[in-house]
Amino acid sequence: MIALTRCKLRSLLRVGVALVERDCHTPLEDGTECYWARKGVQRRRDGSFTWKTPKCERRLKRCRLDEFFVENREIFERIKTAIDALAEEARSDQLRGFSEMIGRALQDPTVLLNYETGCKRLADAIIAVDSARYKSFFTQNISESDVLTSVLGQALYFLPQDQEKGVLVRVPESEPALLSE
8 A cells, every 4th residue: 555655646746746737727927027036946066955146136137027017006006005004003014115115116116126125125015916816815924915915805815834723714805705615
């Protein structure tokens, strides 16, 4: 029985990712065409893997994040409005950063092209907007994702690090039937 199980697992591993991508869902969105998202992790000489910090700058444009922001300006404005409407104690540092960065980008979207001072500060919001057409959002970062998914009308599935706490599901009020399925 153990040998059969191992054989089946090996077969699943061989076809795993390709099968899922081919048959189960469409690829994730890539509206920003992020250079570093395509680059991925790097292998060091010792064989270990590392993530190298991007060297993205306004003068060396490697993505279309500024254009993506302009195309989705209305959604980013709604996110900023929702954050600014929260009580001060409900705003995390990251949410404050989102609001500030969106405000700056509304004036000049090219500020997002600098990695450290631009897109890195707005990364979770960019990912949320890029996945806006999906009805569900899975996260382990509830304080920011709760606001983002509310604005986008997505069902939020919060998967806490501590599995004993279970999964929190928040469904948009326009789709209450999802809870009973």
